[in-house]
Amino acid sequence: MLKYTEDHEWLKQDGDEITVGITAHASEQLGDVVFIELPEVGREVEAGEEIVVIESVKAASDITAPVAGVITAVNEDLPDAPGAVNDDPLAAWFFRIRPTDADLSGFMDEAAYNELIG
Amino acid sequence: MADLRRTKLYDLHVAHGAKMVPFAGWEMPVQYPMGVMGEHQHTRAHAGLFDVSHMGQVILRGEGVAEALETLVPADILGLKQGRQRYGLFTNDTGGILDDLMIANKGDHLFLVVNAACAEQDIAHLRQLEARGITVTPVTDRALLALQGPQAEAVLERLVPGVAAMKFMDVAEFDWQGATLWVSRSGYTGEDGYEVSVPEAQAVAFAGALLDQPGVAWIGLGARDSLRLEAGMPLYGHDMDAGTTPAAAGLGWSIQKVRRQGGAREGGFPGAETVLGELAEGPARTRFGLRPDGRAPIREGVTLFDASEGGAEIGKVCSGGFGPSVGGPIAMAILPAALAEGDTVWAELRGKRVAVTVTALPFHQPSYKR
Numbered sequence: 504m505l506k507y508t509e510d511h512e513w514l515k516q517d518g519d520e521i522t523v524g525i526t527a528h529a530s531e532q533l534g535d536v537v538f539i540e541l542p543e544v545g546r547e548v549e550a551g552e553e554i555v556v557i558e559s560v561k562a563a564s565d566i567t568a569p570v571a572g573v574i575t576a577v578n579e580d581l582p583d584a585p586g587a588v589n590d591d592p593l594a595a596w597f598f599r600i601r602p603t604d605a606d607l608s609g610f611m612d613e614a615a616y617n618e619l620i621g
Numbered sequence: 622m623a624d625l626r627r628t629k630l631y632d633l634h635v636a637h638g639a640k641m642v643p644f645a646g647w648e649m650p651v652q653y654p655m656g657v658m659g660e661h662q663h664t665r666a667h668a669g670l671f672d673v674s675h676m677g678q679v680i681l682r683g684e685g686v687a688e689a690l691e692t693l694v695p696a697d698i699l700g701l702k703q704g705r706q707r708y709g710l711f712t713n714d715t716g717g718i719l720d721d722l723m724i725a726n727k728g729d730h731l732f733l734v735v736n737a738a739c740a741e742q743d744i745a746h747l748r749q750l751e752a753r754g755i756t757v758t759p760v761t762d763r764a765l766l767a768l769q770g771p772q773a774e775a776v777l778e779r780l781v782p783g784v785a786a787m788k789f790m791d792v793a794e795f796d797w798q799g800a801t802l803w804v805s806r807s808g809y810t811g812e813d814g815y816e817v818s819v820p821e822a823q824a825v826a827f828a829g830a831l832l833d834q835p836g837v838a839w840i841g842l843g844a845r846d847s848l849r850l851e852a853g854m855p856l857y858g859h860d861m862d863a864g865t866t867p868a869a870a871g872l873g874w875s876i877q878k879v880r881r882q883g884g885a886r887e888g889g890f891p892g893a894e895t896v897l898g899e900l901a902e903g904p905a906r907t908r909f910g911l912r913p914d915g916r917a918p919i920r921e922g923v924t925l926f927d928a929s930e931g932g933a934e935i936g937k938v939c940s941g942g943f944g945p946s947v948g949g950p951i952a953m954a955i956l957p958a959a960l961a962e963g964d965t966v967w968a969e970l971r972g973k974r975v976a977v978t979v980t981a982l983p984f985h986q987p988s989y990k991r
Contacts, residue, residue, distance in 0.1 A: 535659075537918065556917075563918070
Protein backbone atom coordinates (compact mmCIF):
# COMPACT_ATOMS: atom_id res chain seq x y z
CA MET A 504 0.00 0.00 0.00
CA LEU A 505 1.41 3.32 -1.03
CA LYS A 506 1.25 6.36 1.20
CA TYR A 507 1.28 9.93 -0.02
CA THR A 508 2.61 13.29 1.19
CA GLU A 509 1.15 16.75 0.72
CA ASP A 510 4.23 17.45 -1.42
CA HIS A 511 2.97 14.87 -3.93
CA GLU A 512 5.46 12.15 -3.09
CA TRP A 513 4.53 8.48 -2.96
CA LEU A 514 6.07 6.36 -0.21
CA LYS A 515 6.47 2.60 -0.35
CA GLN A 516 7.51 0.68 2.73
CA ASP A 517 10.14 -1.99 1.94
CA GLY A 518 11.04 -3.66 5.26
CA ASP A 519 12.79 -1.02 7.35
CA GLU A 520 13.25 1.29 4.37
CA ILE A 521 10.94 3.61 2.48
CA THR A 522 11.20 4.12 -1.29
CA VAL A 523 10.19 7.60 -2.43
CA GLY A 524 9.02 8.93 -5.79
CA ILE A 525 6.62 11.57 -7.08
CA THR A 526 3.03 11.05 -8.13
CA ALA A 527 1.64 11.14 -11.67
CA HIS A 528 -0.17 14.33 -10.68
CA ALA A 529 3.13 15.95 -9.66
CA SER A 530 4.90 14.85 -12.83
CA GLU A 531 2.08 16.28 -14.94
CA GLN A 532 2.25 19.58 -13.06
CA LEU A 533 6.02 19.74 -13.46
CA GLY A 534 5.98 19.02 -17.18
CA ASP A 535 8.85 17.38 -19.04
CA VAL A 536 11.62 16.68 -16.53
CA VAL A 537 15.09 17.49 -17.89
CA PHE A 538 17.39 17.38 -14.85
CA ILE A 539 17.52 15.51 -11.56
CA GLU A 540 20.14 15.78 -8.80
CA LEU A 541 19.97 13.09 -6.13
CA PRO A 542 21.35 13.12 -2.58
CA GLU A 543 24.43 11.15 -1.54
CA VAL A 544 23.91 7.69 -0.14
CA GLY A 545 24.60 7.70 3.59
CA ARG A 546 23.42 11.26 4.11
CA GLU A 547 21.42 11.91 7.27
CA VAL A 548 18.42 14.07 6.54
CA GLU A 549 15.71 15.86 8.48
CA ALA A 550 12.03 15.62 7.59
CA GLY A 551 11.21 18.43 5.16
CA GLU A 552 14.83 18.91 4.09
CA GLU A 553 15.21 19.60 0.36
CA ILE A 554 17.29 16.70 -0.91
CA VAL A 555 16.45 16.29 -4.61
CA VAL A 556 16.62 18.99 -7.26
CA ILE A 557 14.22 18.39 -10.12
CA GLU A 558 13.99 20.68 -13.12
CA SER A 559 11.44 20.57 -15.90
CA VAL A 560 11.35 22.58 -19.11
CA LYS A 561 9.31 25.07 -17.09
CA ALA A 562 10.94 25.47 -13.69
CA ALA A 563 13.18 24.16 -10.94
CA SER A 564 11.70 22.60 -7.83
CA ASP A 565 12.77 20.50 -4.88
CA ILE A 566 11.77 17.21 -3.41
CA THR A 567 11.96 17.00 0.35
CA ALA A 568 12.70 14.13 2.68
CA PRO A 569 9.28 12.92 3.87
CA VAL A 570 10.75 11.67 7.17
CA ALA A 571 14.02 12.00 9.08
CA GLY A 572 16.50 9.21 8.45
CA VAL A 573 19.45 8.03 6.41
CA ILE A 574 19.54 7.76 2.60
CA THR A 575 20.33 4.12 1.81
CA ALA A 576 20.07 4.13 -2.01
CA VAL A 577 19.35 6.39 -4.96
CA ASN A 578 18.06 5.57 -8.46
CA GLU A 579 21.33 5.98 -10.39
CA ASP A 580 19.56 5.67 -13.76
CA LEU A 581 17.43 8.75 -13.19
CA PRO A 582 19.96 11.59 -13.80
CA ASP A 583 20.76 10.16 -17.24
CA ALA A 584 17.11 9.58 -18.15
CA PRO A 585 15.06 12.17 -16.23
CA GLY A 586 12.14 11.74 -18.65
CA ALA A 587 11.37 8.44 -16.89
CA VAL A 588 9.61 10.52 -14.23
CA ASN A 589 7.06 11.58 -16.84
CA ASP A 590 6.85 8.20 -18.56
CA ASP A 591 6.22 6.10 -15.46
CA PRO A 592 6.29 8.08 -12.21
CA LEU A 593 5.54 5.05 -10.04
CA ALA A 594 8.53 3.14 -11.42
CA ALA A 595 10.88 6.14 -11.39
CA TRP A 596 11.82 6.08 -7.71
CA PHE A 597 14.23 8.74 -6.44
CA PHE A 598 15.75 7.43 -3.20
CA ARG A 599 15.38 4.99 -0.32
CA ILE A 600 15.52 6.19 3.23
CA ARG A 601 15.84 4.30 6.51
CA PRO A 602 13.62 6.35 8.78
CA THR A 603 14.36 7.18 12.37
CA ASP A 604 10.70 6.43 13.07
CA ALA A 605 9.13 3.85 10.75
CA ASP A 606 5.53 4.81 11.42
CA LEU A 607 3.89 6.03 8.19
CA SER A 608 0.36 6.08 9.57
CA GLY A 609 0.34 9.89 9.57
CA PHE A 610 0.55 10.01 5.76
CA MET A 611 -2.39 9.94 3.37
CA ASP A 612 -3.68 6.79 1.74
CA GLU A 613 -4.66 6.78 -1.94
CA ALA A 614 -8.25 7.85 -1.32
CA ALA A 615 -7.16 10.82 0.82
CA TYR A 616 -4.54 11.82 -1.74
CA ASN A 617 -7.01 11.66 -4.61
CA GLU A 618 -9.27 13.92 -2.60
CA LEU A 619 -6.37 16.38 -2.10
CA ILE A 620 -5.64 16.67 -5.82
CA GLY A 621 -9.34 16.76 -6.62
CA MET B 622 -8.06 36.51 -13.51
CA ALA B 623 -10.89 39.02 -13.83
CA ASP B 624 -8.80 41.93 -15.09
CA LEU B 625 -7.04 39.94 -17.78
CA ARG B 626 -7.92 40.36 -21.43
CA ARG B 627 -8.78 37.40 -23.63
CA THR B 628 -8.06 36.98 -27.32
CA LYS B 629 -10.83 36.00 -29.74
CA LEU B 630 -9.36 32.50 -29.73
CA TYR B 631 -9.69 31.95 -25.96
CA ASP B 632 -12.55 29.44 -26.21
CA LEU B 633 -10.73 27.52 -28.93
CA HIS B 634 -7.63 27.25 -26.71
CA VAL B 635 -9.70 25.96 -23.81
CA ALA B 636 -11.46 23.48 -26.12
CA HIS B 637 -8.03 22.17 -27.11
CA GLY B 638 -7.07 21.62 -23.46
CA ALA B 639 -4.81 24.65 -23.07
CA LYS B 640 -3.48 25.64 -19.68
CA MET B 641 -4.21 29.37 -19.55
CA VAL B 642 -1.92 31.71 -17.58
CA PRO B 643 -1.64 35.47 -17.07
CA PHE B 644 0.87 36.99 -19.48
CA ALA B 645 1.41 40.72 -20.09
CA GLY B 646 -2.14 41.50 -18.99
CA TRP B 647 -3.68 38.73 -21.08
CA GLU B 648 -4.89 35.23 -20.35
CA MET B 649 -2.79 33.17 -22.72
CA PRO B 650 -2.14 29.46 -23.42
CA VAL B 651 1.19 28.38 -21.90
CA GLN B 652 0.85 24.78 -23.07
CA TYR B 653 -1.56 22.21 -24.47
CA PRO B 654 -1.84 18.51 -23.60
CA MET B 655 1.15 17.73 -25.91
CA GLY B 656 3.40 19.52 -23.39
CA VAL B 657 6.20 22.04 -23.88
CA MET B 658 8.76 19.51 -25.13
CA GLY B 659 6.33 17.88 -27.56
CA GLU B 660 5.08 21.23 -28.83
CA HIS B 661 8.64 22.44 -29.38
CA GLN B 662 9.56 19.30 -31.35
CA HIS B 663 6.29 19.47 -33.29
CA THR B 664 7.10 23.00 -34.46
CA ARG B 665 10.60 22.00 -35.59
CA ALA B 666 9.23 18.94 -37.45
CA HIS B 667 5.78 20.00 -38.70
CA ALA B 668 3.80 23.22 -38.25
CA GLY B 669 3.02 24.98 -34.98
CA LEU B 670 0.15 27.44 -34.65
CA PHE B 671 0.59 30.27 -32.13
CA ASP B 672 -1.99 32.80 -30.97
CA VAL B 673 -0.05 36.05 -30.71
CA SER B 674 -3.12 38.29 -30.74
CA HIS B 675 -1.94 39.86 -27.49
CA MET B 676 0.80 41.66 -29.41
CA GLY B 677 0.13 45.26 -30.40
CA GLN B 678 -0.68 45.99 -34.04
CA VAL B 679 -0.38 49.63 -35.09
CA ILE B 680 -0.81 51.52 -38.37
CA LEU B 681 1.10 54.73 -39.10
CA ARG B 682 -0.01 56.95 -41.97
CA GLY B 683 0.88 60.34 -43.31
CA GLU B 684 3.23 62.27 -45.52
CA GLY B 685 6.81 61.44 -44.58
CA VAL B 686 5.85 58.58 -42.26
CA ALA B 687 9.16 56.72 -42.78
CA GLU B 688 11.26 59.80 -41.94
CA ALA B 689 9.01 60.42 -38.94
CA LEU B 690 9.46 56.89 -37.55
CA GLU B 691 13.22 57.24 -38.01
CA THR B 692 13.12 59.88 -35.25
CA LEU B 693 12.13 57.11 -32.80
CA VAL B 694 13.71 54.00 -34.34
CA PRO B 695 17.40 53.70 -35.38
CA ALA B 696 16.65 51.31 -38.27
CA ASP B 697 16.65 52.39 -41.92
CA ILE B 698 12.90 52.84 -42.54
CA LEU B 699 13.20 55.11 -45.56
CA GLY B 700 15.13 52.39 -47.37
CA LEU B 701 12.57 49.70 -46.51
CA LYS B 702 10.93 48.72 -49.78
CA GLN B 703 7.20 48.31 -50.21
CA GLY B 704 6.18 44.75 -49.36
CA ARG B 705 9.12 44.26 -46.99
CA GLN B 706 9.42 44.06 -43.22
CA ARG B 707 12.31 44.90 -40.92
CA TYR B 708 13.19 44.44 -37.24
CA GLY B 709 13.72 47.61 -35.23
CA LEU B 710 14.00 49.12 -31.75
CA PHE B 711 12.54 52.07 -29.91
CA THR B 712 15.39 53.73 -28.01
CA ASN B 713 15.35 56.18 -25.10
CA ASP B 714 17.49 59.26 -24.45
CA THR B 715 20.19 57.23 -22.74
CA GLY B 716 20.39 54.75 -25.61
CA GLY B 717 18.42 52.03 -23.82
CA ILE B 718 15.76 49.94 -25.53
CA LEU B 719 12.10 50.78 -24.88
CA ASP B 720 10.81 47.89 -26.98
CA ASP B 721 11.61 45.88 -30.09
CA LEU B 722 9.21 45.74 -32.99
CA MET B 723 8.55 44.71 -36.57
CA ILE B 724 8.01 47.43 -39.17
CA ALA B 725 6.36 46.63 -42.52
CA ASN B 726 6.14 48.95 -45.51
CA LYS B 727 2.67 48.43 -46.96
CA GLY B 728 2.87 51.19 -49.55
CA ASP B 729 0.47 53.82 -48.25
CA HIS B 730 1.23 53.08 -44.60
CA LEU B 731 3.58 51.40 -42.15
CA PHE B 732 2.33 48.43 -40.14
CA LEU B 733 4.02 47.79 -36.78
CA VAL B 734 3.85 44.83 -34.43
CA VAL B 735 5.01 45.54 -30.86
CA ASN B 736 5.25 43.54 -27.64
CA ALA B 737 2.05 43.10 -25.64
CA ALA B 738 3.58 44.29 -22.38
CA CYS B 739 4.87 47.49 -24.02
CA ALA B 740 1.98 48.19 -26.43
CA GLU B 741 0.30 50.93 -24.42
CA GLN B 742 3.58 52.72 -23.75
CA ASP B 743 4.70 52.30 -27.39
CA ILE B 744 1.48 53.81 -28.71
CA ALA B 745 1.82 56.79 -26.37
CA HIS B 746 5.43 57.13 -27.55
CA LEU B 747 4.37 56.98 -31.22
CA ARG B 748 1.80 59.72 -30.66
CA GLN B 749 4.73 62.17 -30.58
CA LEU B 750 4.66 61.74 -34.36
CA GLU B 751 1.18 63.30 -34.55
CA ALA B 752 2.91 66.69 -34.30
CA ARG B 753 4.50 65.81 -37.65
CA GLY B 754 1.10 65.07 -39.19
CA ILE B 755 1.30 61.31 -38.73
CA THR B 756 -1.80 59.39 -37.65
CA VAL B 757 -1.26 56.56 -35.17
CA THR B 758 -3.99 53.93 -35.28
CA PRO B 759 -3.90 50.94 -32.93
CA VAL B 760 -5.50 47.97 -34.69
CA THR B 761 -8.00 46.61 -32.18
CA ASP B 762 -10.21 44.42 -34.38
CA ARG B 763 -7.68 41.88 -35.62
CA ALA B 764 -6.22 38.68 -34.20
CA LEU B 765 -2.62 37.69 -34.93
CA LEU B 766 -1.62 34.09 -35.61
CA ALA B 767 1.82 32.65 -36.32
CA LEU B 768 2.26 29.42 -38.27
CA GLN B 769 5.82 28.16 -37.91
CA GLY B 770 7.76 25.11 -39.01
CA PRO B 771 8.87 23.20 -42.11
CA GLN B 772 5.27 22.42 -43.10
CA ALA B 773 4.00 25.99 -42.62
CA GLU B 774 4.46 26.89 -46.29
CA ALA B 775 2.57 23.88 -47.66
CA VAL B 776 -0.22 24.26 -45.10
CA LEU B 777 -0.81 27.98 -45.61
CA GLU B 778 -0.47 27.72 -49.40
CA ARG B 779 -3.39 25.24 -49.46
CA LEU B 780 -5.63 27.78 -47.72
CA VAL B 781 -4.13 30.98 -49.11
CA PRO B 782 -2.69 30.40 -52.59
CA GLY B 783 0.27 32.69 -53.29
CA VAL B 784 1.96 32.73 -49.88
CA ALA B 785 4.55 30.13 -50.97
CA ALA B 786 6.08 32.69 -53.34
CA MET B 787 6.83 35.06 -50.46
CA LYS B 788 10.39 35.28 -49.18
CA PHE B 789 11.64 35.79 -45.62
CA MET B 790 10.46 39.22 -44.36
CA ASP B 791 8.08 39.80 -47.29
CA VAL B 792 4.65 41.21 -46.42
CA ALA B 793 1.51 41.02 -48.53
CA GLU B 794 -2.27 41.00 -48.32
CA PHE B 795 -4.37 38.00 -49.35
CA ASP B 796 -8.05 37.18 -49.41
CA TRP B 797 -9.37 34.24 -47.41
CA GLN B 798 -13.10 33.68 -47.71
CA GLY B 799 -13.75 37.39 -47.99
CA ALA B 800 -11.43 38.35 -45.15
CA THR B 801 -8.29 40.36 -45.89
CA LEU B 802 -5.24 38.72 -44.32
CA TRP B 803 -2.08 40.71 -43.63
CA VAL B 804 0.64 38.12 -44.05
CA SER B 805 4.37 38.35 -43.33
CA ARG B 806 6.90 35.57 -43.82
CA SER B 807 8.55 35.81 -40.43
CA GLY B 808 8.32 34.54 -36.88
CA TYR B 809 9.97 34.02 -33.55
CA THR B 810 11.03 30.37 -33.64
CA GLY B 811 13.98 30.13 -36.04
CA GLU B 812 11.75 28.19 -38.41
CA ASP B 813 10.34 29.21 -41.75
CA GLY B 814 6.79 30.42 -41.32
CA TYR B 815 4.26 33.20 -41.37
CA GLU B 816 2.52 35.69 -39.16
CA VAL B 817 -1.05 36.40 -40.20
CA SER B 818 -3.20 39.28 -39.03
CA VAL B 819 -6.84 38.25 -39.49
CA PRO B 820 -10.06 40.20 -38.79
CA GLU B 821 -11.44 39.09 -35.42
CA ALA B 822 -14.74 38.07 -36.99
CA GLN B 823 -12.95 35.41 -39.05
CA ALA B 824 -10.20 34.53 -36.56
CA VAL B 825 -11.81 31.42 -35.09
CA ALA B 826 -12.78 30.06 -38.52
CA PHE B 827 -9.31 30.72 -39.91
CA ALA B 828 -7.55 29.09 -36.95
CA GLY B 829 -9.96 26.14 -37.26
CA ALA B 830 -9.17 25.79 -40.97
CA LEU B 831 -5.44 25.74 -40.18
CA LEU B 832 -5.92 23.17 -37.39
CA ASP B 833 -7.86 20.94 -39.80
CA GLN B 834 -4.74 20.64 -41.96
CA PRO B 835 -2.45 17.68 -41.32
CA GLY B 836 0.63 18.54 -39.28
CA VAL B 837 -0.82 21.62 -37.56
CA ALA B 838 -1.12 21.86 -33.76
CA TRP B 839 -1.56 24.65 -31.24
CA ILE B 840 1.70 25.65 -29.53
CA GLY B 841 1.78 27.56 -26.24
CA LEU B 842 3.99 30.27 -24.77
CA GLY B 843 6.23 27.67 -23.07
CA ALA B 844 7.45 26.22 -26.35
CA ARG B 845 7.47 29.67 -27.95
CA ASP B 846 10.08 30.62 -25.35
CA SER B 847 12.30 27.55 -25.85
CA LEU B 848 12.04 27.90 -29.65
CA ARG B 849 13.09 31.56 -29.62
CA LEU B 850 15.88 30.86 -27.12
CA GLU B 851 17.33 28.14 -29.37
CA ALA B 852 17.06 30.60 -32.26
CA GLY B 853 19.12 33.09 -30.19
CA MET B 854 16.34 35.68 -30.31
CA PRO B 855 16.16 38.13 -27.40
CA LEU B 856 12.98 38.65 -25.40
CA TYR B 857 12.12 42.17 -24.29
CA GLY B 858 12.21 42.59 -20.50
CA HIS B 859 14.67 39.71 -20.16
CA ASP B 860 17.50 40.01 -22.69
CA MET B 861 17.08 43.78 -23.06
CA ASP B 862 15.35 46.65 -21.35
CA ALA B 863 15.47 50.43 -20.92
CA GLY B 864 18.97 50.09 -19.43
CA THR B 865 20.38 47.95 -22.27
CA THR B 866 21.83 49.53 -25.39
CA PRO B 867 21.41 47.93 -28.84
CA ALA B 868 25.09 46.93 -28.96
CA ALA B 869 24.96 45.38 -25.47
CA ALA B 870 21.84 43.45 -26.48
CA GLY B 871 23.67 42.15 -29.56
CA LEU B 872 21.22 44.01 -31.80
CA GLY B 873 23.60 46.40 -33.54
CA TRP B 874 22.71 44.63 -36.81
CA SER B 875 19.25 46.23 -36.63
CA ILE B 876 20.88 49.66 -37.19
CA GLN B 877 21.82 49.90 -40.86
CA LYS B 878 24.89 51.76 -42.12
CA VAL B 879 22.90 54.74 -43.36
CA ARG B 880 21.85 55.56 -39.77
CA ARG B 881 25.32 55.03 -38.27
CA GLN B 882 28.27 57.43 -37.89
CA GLY B 883 29.19 58.76 -41.33
CA GLY B 884 25.91 57.53 -42.85
CA ALA B 885 23.68 59.78 -44.95
CA ARG B 886 21.01 59.86 -42.23
CA GLU B 887 23.25 59.43 -39.21
CA GLY B 888 21.52 59.50 -35.85
CA GLY B 889 18.40 61.56 -35.31
CA PHE B 890 16.83 59.08 -32.85
CA PRO B 891 16.78 59.13 -29.03
CA GLY B 892 20.14 58.27 -27.49
CA ALA B 893 21.87 58.34 -30.89
CA GLU B 894 25.18 59.63 -29.55
CA THR B 895 25.51 56.79 -27.05
CA VAL B 896 24.15 54.12 -29.37
CA LEU B 897 26.28 55.05 -32.39
CA GLY B 898 29.41 55.74 -30.37
CA GLU B 899 29.19 52.29 -28.86
CA LEU B 900 28.66 50.69 -32.26
CA ALA B 901 31.68 52.51 -33.69
CA GLU B 902 34.02 51.75 -30.81
CA GLY B 903 32.68 48.35 -29.90
CA PRO B 904 30.63 47.83 -26.74
CA ALA B 905 32.12 46.90 -23.36
CA ARG B 906 29.53 44.17 -22.97
CA THR B 907 27.42 42.18 -25.37
CA ARG B 908 25.07 39.21 -25.52
CA PHE B 909 26.53 35.70 -25.75
CA GLY B 910 25.20 32.18 -25.93
CA LEU B 911 26.03 29.82 -23.04
CA ARG B 912 26.17 26.04 -22.84
CA PRO B 913 26.49 24.74 -19.25
CA ASP B 914 28.36 21.49 -18.63
CA GLY B 915 26.05 18.68 -17.57
CA ARG B 916 22.28 18.70 -17.69
CA ALA B 917 21.28 21.34 -15.13
CA PRO B 918 19.59 24.37 -16.72
CA ILE B 919 20.88 27.80 -15.72
CA ARG B 920 17.89 30.09 -15.67
CA GLU B 921 17.28 33.84 -15.68
CA GLY B 922 19.01 35.54 -12.74
CA VAL B 923 21.77 32.96 -12.20
CA THR B 924 25.05 34.78 -11.49
CA LEU B 925 28.08 34.20 -13.71
CA PHE B 926 31.72 34.42 -12.55
CA ASP B 927 35.10 34.51 -14.28
CA ALA B 928 36.59 31.78 -12.07
CA SER B 929 35.65 28.38 -10.64
CA GLU B 930 36.23 29.77 -7.13
CA GLY B 931 36.17 33.37 -5.97
CA GLY B 932 36.78 35.62 -8.96
CA ALA B 933 34.57 38.45 -10.11
CA GLU B 934 30.90 38.52 -11.01
CA ILE B 935 30.67 39.16 -14.76
CA GLY B 936 26.93 39.12 -15.34
CA LYS B 937 23.66 37.25 -14.91
CA VAL B 938 21.78 34.86 -17.14
CA CYS B 939 19.03 36.83 -18.91
CA SER B 940 17.29 33.87 -20.57
CA GLY B 941 17.97 30.24 -19.88
CA GLY B 942 16.43 26.81 -19.88
CA PHE B 943 16.45 23.51 -21.65
CA GLY B 944 16.74 23.43 -25.43
CA PRO B 945 14.74 20.44 -26.65
CA SER B 946 16.29 20.47 -30.16
CA VAL B 947 19.77 21.12 -28.75
CA GLY B 948 19.19 18.31 -26.25
CA GLY B 949 20.66 20.16 -23.31
CA PRO B 950 20.61 23.33 -21.26
CA ILE B 951 21.18 26.65 -23.06
CA ALA B 952 21.22 30.27 -21.93
CA MET B 953 22.05 33.81 -22.95
CA ALA B 954 23.74 36.56 -20.95
CA ILE B 955 25.24 40.00 -21.48
CA LEU B 956 28.92 39.61 -20.61
CA PRO B 957 32.23 41.43 -21.19
CA ALA B 958 32.67 41.75 -24.96
CA ALA B 959 36.30 40.59 -24.65
CA LEU B 960 35.05 37.04 -24.09
CA ALA B 961 35.27 34.75 -27.10
CA GLU B 962 33.54 31.64 -28.32
CA GLY B 963 34.97 28.62 -26.50
CA ASP B 964 35.87 30.52 -23.33
CA THR B 965 34.72 29.11 -20.01
CA VAL B 966 32.80 31.05 -17.39
CA TRP B 967 31.14 29.70 -14.24
CA ALA B 968 27.52 29.80 -13.13
CA GLU B 969 26.67 29.66 -9.45
CA LEU B 970 23.92 27.11 -9.09
CA ARG B 971 22.63 26.11 -5.65
CA GLY B 972 25.91 27.16 -4.06
CA LYS B 973 28.12 25.32 -6.56
CA ARG B 974 30.01 26.64 -9.56
CA VAL B 975 29.17 24.97 -12.86
CA ALA B 976 31.45 25.41 -15.89
CA VAL B 977 29.71 27.10 -18.81
CA THR B 978 31.08 27.40 -22.35
CA VAL B 979 30.62 30.69 -24.19
CA THR B 980 29.11 29.95 -27.61
CA ALA B 981 27.98 31.76 -30.72
CA LEU B 982 24.28 32.37 -31.29
CA PRO B 983 21.99 30.87 -32.45
CA PHE B 984 22.00 27.43 -30.85
CA HIS B 985 19.75 26.10 -33.59
CA GLN B 986 20.36 27.17 -37.19
CA PRO B 987 17.31 28.90 -38.67
CA SER B 988 15.66 27.62 -41.84
CA TYR B 989 14.29 30.83 -43.34
CA LYS B 990 13.29 30.98 -47.01
CA ARG B 991 15.52 33.75 -48.32
